[in-house]
Structures are given as C-alpha cells and as structure tokens.
Amino acid sequence: MPELPEVETTRRGLAPHLEGHVVRSAKVRQRRLRWPVENDFEKRIAGAKVLRLERRAKYLLVHTDRGCAIWHLGMSGSLRLVGPEVAAEKHDHIDWELDSGLILRYRDPRRFGALLWTDADPVAHDLLAHLGPEPLSGEFSGDYLFETSRGRRQSVKTLIMDGRIVVGVGNIYASESLFLAGIRPDKAAGSISRVRYQRLVDAIKQVLARSIEQGGTTLRDFIGGDGQPGYFAQQLNVYGRSGEPCPTCGRPVRDMVLGQRNTFFCSNCQR
Known part of the structure; x- marks a missing residue:
C-alpha cells in the first residue's frame, strides 16, 4: 500500500x-x-x-x-x-x-x-479536515506527542498510526521508528515520558526522511515506467524479520498483533 x-x-x-x-x-x-x-x-x-x-x-x-x-x-x-x-x-x-x-x-x-x-x-475537505500534523513538520514534536498521549491506555504503536494524531506513519514506519527509539510497541501511550517521546519523534522523522530520500532514485520511472514508481528497497531492522537476529543485540526479533496489524520488535532493546 x-x-x-x-x-x-x-x-x-x-x-x-x-x-x-x-x-x-x-x-x-x-x-x-x-x-x-x-x-x-x-x-x-x-x-x-x-x-x-x-x-x-x-x-x-x-x-x-x-x-x-x-x-x-x-x-x-x-x-x-x-x-x-x-x-x-x-x-x-x-x-x-x-x-x-x-x-x-x-x-x-x-x-x-x-x-x-x-x-x-x-x-x-471532509477527508482531510480531521487529519493530524505532518510528521516532518515543526508542529509534530515530542511535546505535542507527550501532551496528546496523556491519559491514553492504548498502545503507543496504535497512537502514532492514528491519522488524527499524526499522518503518514504506516505499519512499517511505526515498527522501525519504535525500534530506533527503544520503545516497546505495546507500551501504554500514556505511560511514556516526554524525553522518550522526543526520541520517538526524532526516530519517525529520521525513518520517513530516509525513505523519501531513497525513493528519489526511482524518479526516472515516472515516464514510461512500469506504473510502480517510488517503491524503494527498504533497509529494515525489525519489520518482517521475526525470528531473525536483532541487528543491535543479536537476540531473535519477535512479533505480535496490535490493532489488527503485524508488529515486529526486539524485547531486549525495546522497553
């Protein structure tokens, strides 16, 4: 998708x-x-x-x-x-x-x-009016995510995948960002500190910016291409790698289902 x-x-x-x-x-x-x-x-x-x-x-x-x-x-x-x-x-x-x-x-x-x-x-427009801030904008910050999450018992992964909170953080990017930030995807959103949310925001911006940059190498495909421009090769740490060694600690990557979506994480590196 x-x-x-x-x-x-x-x-x-x-x-x-x-x-x-x-x-x-x-x-x-x-x-x-x-x-x-x-x-x-x-x-x-x-x-x-x-x-x-x-x-x-x-x-x-x-x-x-x-x-x-x-x-x-x-x-x-x-x-x-x-x-x-x-x-x-x-x-x-x-x-x-x-x-x-x-x-x-x-x-x-x-x-x-x-x-x-x-x-x-x-x-x-009705389809856009309810959307949250762009993840690469200055409006999306650790302070914003911390304040928005107060009192929420849902998992942090489902929080950042909610387009009313922030747009464009899909399943792959959520898993990868949480890994970089060292946060378990099933941790209650309301229990995460302001400092850790800033790490998560930084990780989201890093993952998305890198993905956009890599996608730029396919721009020539927009003329006479195969109709699939912008689907770049991902360099993934945990997503889709259940049972494989974590690139940081070597322990097996685990998976679970959150919000009806497959979720991948390292139980040792993410707390």
Missing part, C-alpha cells in the same frame, strides 16, 4: 511535468473507484492549468486555476506519465492528456483509490 514516502516520491516525480501545464482533456474509463468519479469531472478539468502539486498525508493535491483534484492511491494505485502511443491496459482507469503531449495515467487493479474534485480549499 502506498504510504507517505511513496506519495511524496510520486509528487516529486510528477511536479516538474505537471506544474505550469494545461490538462487538455481527460478520459475516465472506470468511475467506480473507492468513491465514484463525478460524471462531469472531464468538463471540470479540461483546459485547467496546473498551478502546483502538494501532498497532505497520503493525498496528492493537484491545484489548478479552476479548483483542486484530490488523488488517493488506495491499496494498489499508481500514477505515471506515458506517451500517447502507449495503449491503456485493463486496470488503467483514468488518463489526463497534457499540453506537453504526455498522458498522466492512473492504474489501480483493486480500485480502492479515488479521484475527487473540490472548488474550495482542499484542506477543509
């Missing part, structure tokens, strides 16, 4: 090819995505000039001089740029024809993604 680093990699890869360009026309082959694509979407976007691309959580915001298109890649969605000679395949549901001659193509085999349109500020 595309997470924050993958969506940010997508934004960085597409921005130079979309910003300042006009969407000549759009073709929607399949409207039944997670939410139906509006029947008049093609009319709304045709002739619109793309002003800038932004990311909010896992949403890609395409600001135009007419309004804003909101993309969500869902479980299996991807955006890529192809030439007009590249024929659409079975799961290629949406095309935007650009004035450069390139086509922005959306592929989504499982159809859990979405393309929405708003004439208002997209940050105020």
Whole structure:
C-alpha cells in the first residue's frame, strides 16, 4: 500500500511535468473507484492549468486555476506519465492528456483509490479536515506527542498510526521508528515520558526522511515506467524479520498483533 514516502516520491516525480501545464482533456474509463468519479469531472478539468502539486498525508493535491483534484492511491494505485502511443491496459482507469503531449495515467487493479474534485480549499475537505500534523513538520514534536498521549491506555504503536494524531506513519514506519527509539510497541501511550517521546519523534522523522530520500532514485520511472514508481528497497531492522537476529543485540526479533496489524520488535532493546 502506498504510504507517505511513496506519495511524496510520486509528487516529486510528477511536479516538474505537471506544474505550469494545461490538462487538455481527460478520459475516465472506470468511475467506480473507492468513491465514484463525478460524471462531469472531464468538463471540470479540461483546459485547467496546473498551478502546483502538494501532498497532505497520503493525498496528492493537484491545484489548478479552476479548483483542486484530490488523488488517493488506495491499496494498489499508481500514477505515471506515458506517451500517447502507449495503449491503456485493463486496470488503467483514468488518463489526463497534457499540453506537453504526455498522458498522466492512473492504474489501480483493486480500485480502492479515488479521484475527487473540490472548488474550495482542499484542506477543509471532509477527508482531510480531521487529519493530524505532518510528521516532518515543526508542529509534530515530542511535546505535542507527550501532551496528546496523556491519559491514553492504548498502545503507543496504535497512537502514532492514528491519522488524527499524526499522518503518514504506516505499519512499517511505526515498527522501525519504535525500534530506533527503544520503545516497546505495546507500551501504554500514556505511560511514556516526554524525553522518550522526543526520541520517538526524532526516530519517525529520521525513518520517513530516509525513505523519501531513497525513493528519489526511482524518479526516472515516472515516464514510461512500469506504473510502480517510488517503491524503494527498504533497509529494515525489525519489520518482517521475526525470528531473525536483532541487528543491535543479536537476540531473535519477535512479533505480535496490535490493532489488527503485524508488529515486529526486539524485547531486549525495546522497553
């Protein structure tokens, strides 16, 4: 599933090819995505000039001089740029024809993604209004996480994966960040000190920044690629490594289920 680093990699890869360009026309082959694509979407976007691309959580915001298109890649969605000679395949549901001659193509085999349109500020949209701060912003700090967690008995891992608390900390990144911070994923969120929360915030920022940086090596795939840009090779310490030696102490990595998600940790290094 595309997470924050993958969506940010997508934004960085597409921005130079979309910003300042006009969407000549759009073709929607399949409207039944997670939410139906509006029947008049093609009319709304045709002739619109793309002003800038932004990311909010896992949403890609395409600001135009007419309004804003909101993309969500869902479980299996991807955006890529192809030439007009590249024929659409079975799961290629949406095309935007650009004035450069390139086509922005959306592929989504499982159809859990979405393309929405708003004439208002997209940050105020129902899907985005409730979201917490960006994890790489100054608003996300140890003090913020400490104060937010007071009185909470839920696990710290489910806390940092809650998009109302902080956006974009997916399952892999939560496990890896907690390992770097030395905090057990099942520890009660309300019992963790301010100092340890600052370590956790630093770890989250480090893991996400490194993942985004590594994703940048795939930017060439956005033109004529295989439709899977930004899925970089992970260098993981604990995630998916149950039974393997911890890279720090050598003891076997353990796993458990928290919030219906597989969780990996070292019982010796994380307390």
